[in-house]
Amino acid sequence: MSGKLWVLLLLGVLVGACAKPKYAPDTGRREGKPDATGAPLECQVRFKSSGLCLTWAWEQEPTANSSGSLIFRTFQWNAAEQTALKADTASVPEVVLWMPRMGHGSSPTHTVRIETGTYRSSKVFFVMPGEWEIRFQVKNGTEILDEARVQYTF
Numbered sequence: 001m002s003g004k005l006w007v008l009l010l011l012g013v014l015v016g017a018c019a020k021p022k023y024a025p026d027t028g029r030r031e032g033k034p035d036a037t038g039a040p041l042e043c044q045v046r047f048k049s050s051g052l053c054l055t056w057a058w059e060q061e062p063t064a065n066s067s068g069s070l071i072f073r074t075f076q077w078n079a080a081e082q083t084a085l086k087a088d089t090a091s092v093p094e095v096v097l098w099m100p101r102m103g104h105g106s107s108p109t110h111t112v113r114i115e116t117g118t119y120r121s122s123k124v125f126f127v128m129p130g131e132w133e134i135r136f137q138v139k140n141g142t143e144i145l146d147e148a149r150v151q152y153t154f
Contacts, residue, residue: 043077047138049146052087053077054136056150059120067125070095072136074117086117089138090145095121096135099128106132126154 043053052074062068074093075084092113097106111121126132132154138146 045136045148045150047074047089047136047146047148050089050138051076052089052146052148053084054148056134056136062124062126062154064129067123069120069122070124070134071114072119072121074119086115088113088117091138091140093119093136093138095124096137097124097126098133098135099130100133101131102128129154 042055044055046053053076054072054074056070056072059069059071072093072095074087074089076087077084092111095109095111097109099105106127107123107125109121110123111119114120130153132152134150134152136148136150137144
């Protein structure tokens with residue numbers, strides 16, 4: 001085999017071997033990129049016990065005169081593959097609005113499961129401006145099994 005032919009053959013094998021292998025289908029769900037619903041997936045906050053990630057966004061931001069609604073997603077982050085796997089909590093989480101400095105909360109919210117790992121909380125109303133916590137709580141009766149907290153200024 002001539003030297004040029006050998007180099008071309010070797011170059012062809014090397015270029016072909018550098019292709020990215022596809023061992024599993026690419027879901028397209030990566031941190032910072034949108035999932036199927038268009039919401040960015042990043043672990044904004046974690047539940048204390050289960051370690052599930054939570055991301056949330058306003059569907060309708062509340063005002064001083066009207067309640068709002070928010071959508072939140074729970075998922076297990078697979079750091080090795082940089083993918084998010086939808087995951088439900090043990091029960092539909094309650095969203096509790098709490099004002100730590102004042103020691104009180106707001107009116108109860110209403111949360112429903114939309115699909116695996118995706119929830120909508122409506123009747124979100126802040127009774128006064130200030131520093132709030134949005135507490136995503138998984139409960140068994142009155143016992144809090146797991147919780148994720150987000151600081152929010154209204």
